[in-house]
Amino acid sequence: MEDKTKKKKHYRPNVAAIVMSPKYPATCDVFIASRTDVEDAWQFPQGGIDKGEQPKEALFRELREEIGTDAIEIIAEYPEWVSYDFPPAIAEKMKPYDGQIQRYYLVKLKQGAKINxxxxxxxxxxxxxxxxIGKIFEHVTYFKRTVYKQVLKYFRKEGYI
Incomplete structure (x- = not known):
């Protein structure tokens, strides 16, 4: 018998960027930033996909908005959408969403790009x-680690990092 009490989860469409330094591939240093609204929550840049917007368009827009530049080169794209649930304290602020479904991009910051x-x-x-890249999990917030591990494992397996 089907459980009628289980509610279907509602995920916010989102893009995320794993931004490698301009020294990539010689050095695999990755950009992380600390959120202003969640204490000590370090993460990759990410953001919602607007209605009618394609994921790559959202990627460039979100990078301009969040780090002040879209001077990047796309290295690779994770082949699937991945999702995660918000922890209860964040879920309350993000209603009506239960979490996010994301498209991940591995990108390289262009030489001379100015982060702001x-x-x-x-x-x-x-x-x-x-x-x-090997020290990323010493910094990033706990509720994103499972997705980050999955995506980074893929990019490592494919020889990008």
Whole structure:
């Protein structure tokens, strides 16, 4: 018998960028930033896909909005959509969404690109840094780790990182 109490989850369409430093592939340092609205929550840049917008269009727009530049080169795209659920404290703020369904891109910051996360009261990030890809899980927030591991494992297997 089917359980009628289980509600279908509602996921927000989203893009995420694993931004490698301009020194890639010689050095595999990746960009992470600390959110302004969740204490000590380091993550990759990401954001919602607007109605009628294609994922790659959203990728470039979100990078302009969140890190102040879209001067990137797309290296690879994760072949599937991946999803995660928000933890309860964040889910409350993100209603009606239960989580996000994301399209991941591995990108390289172009030489000379200028990162600018300071956008006053609308800033999504308070600080950023580049960390070696092997140390990423010492920094990123707990509820994104499963998806990050899945995506990074794929890019590693394919020889990109």
């Amino acid at each position: 996360i300071s956008k006053g009261k609308d800033a999504e990030f308070s600080q950023y840094k580049f960390v070696p």
